[in-house]
Amino acid sequence: MERKKKILIIVIILNLIIVISQIVFGIYAHSLALITDAVHNFQDVISLIIAFVAAVYMAKKPTDTMTFGYLRSEAMAGFINSAFLVGAIVLIIITSIERLFFPQEIDSVYVIVVGFIAFVVNALSAYFLGLHKHSDDHKHEDLNIKAAYLHLLSDAGISLGVVIGGIVIYLYKVYWVDPLISILFSLYIFKETLPVLKKTYMILMESVPKDINLTEIEEIILKNCDGIKEIHDLHVWSLSSKDIYLSAHIVLESTVTVEEFDKIVMKLHKLLNEKGINHITIQPETNKFKCPNVF
Incomplete structure (x- = not known):
């Protein structure tokens, strides 16, 4: 700098x-x-x-x-x-x-x-x-x-x-x-x-970065992380040319524990980092308490 x-x-x-x-x-x-x-x-x-x-x-x-x-x-x-x-x-x-x-x-x-x-x-x-x-x-x-x-x-x-x-x-x-x-x-x-x-x-305008495919990101999350039933309210945007953010709501199986959720988040960080996404915010939910889509 x-x-x-x-x-x-x-x-x-x-x-x-x-x-x-x-x-x-x-x-x-x-x-x-x-x-x-x-x-x-x-x-x-x-x-x-x-x-x-x-x-x-x-x-x-x-x-x-x-x-x-x-x-x-x-x-x-x-x-x-x-x-x-x-x-x-x-x-x-x-x-x-x-x-x-x-x-x-x-x-x-x-x-x-x-x-x-x-x-x-x-x-x-x-x-x-x-x-x-x-x-x-x-x-x-x-x-x-x-x-x-x-x-x-x-x-x-x-x-x-x-x-x-x-x-x-x-x-x-x-x-x-x-x-x-x-x-x-x-x-x-x-x-x-x-x-x-x-x-x-x-x-x-907080658009999805050019090299990011939301469908592909959703498939990566669902296929590689056991315990996730559904993903919604998925957003990916950039704050600068080097900082790409992701936020999502994930619906978990009712049997998933807090410790298991931590492991899921760690795995998501590794998988999404390979796609250039370096800031991740995940909101866990269950079917009973699933929040509606904001957008």
Whole structure:
């Protein structure tokens, strides 16, 4: 966690330097392209700050009022970052299409130099976050870090497009190349962002995780645990990319003792843990005192 926060702080500082440089040189060179890229980079600074705040809150322990802790802050930050990125990409594509028909003349030398610096810093920032993204358990991605990573990858691609466009403009005075490259990169990032947006939305809506099949889970419980007659009110949901919860009511045979029920619960923990479910709450019942389904 400390390593994650240090990486985010470094990346935030680097991107703030990019934003300030692009605004200053964009105004000096009368380059709308650099100023537009600075606005996009500034949005990434905001998203990185959100990611940092989420990383801090993810480490906080549960309290009397926040009994689950702040685990869902990861999904909330990932959803906000991805949603803003989708909106930014749409605006960039619209602006790029307009510039295909109405190209603007810019000072290509400043665009090439500053754009290249922005590309290098964004690429390095994305690389650092990418290393952290893959250093954790491969089965569980930190959606918060992945969303920030995609933001930086987006900026690197767009900055590279600005550089290439600046070179072509400098050599051939062909101004429509810059928006064309931006459109191509934007479409790629848009495709990569939508799955993150969908996954974080489903976590916030407490849907069943993608890799979990409720019918299969019910069969595992009934077939592998003697003494269980029926299972109902079964719920499986995620609080974060690493925390999957299950709650269920199980109807026991009338002969099952408390000690035997403890053994059943221990066995369920082992079986369900193999499916990625690491938090389990089981309510035992008998036919006589079976609670009705809540949902």
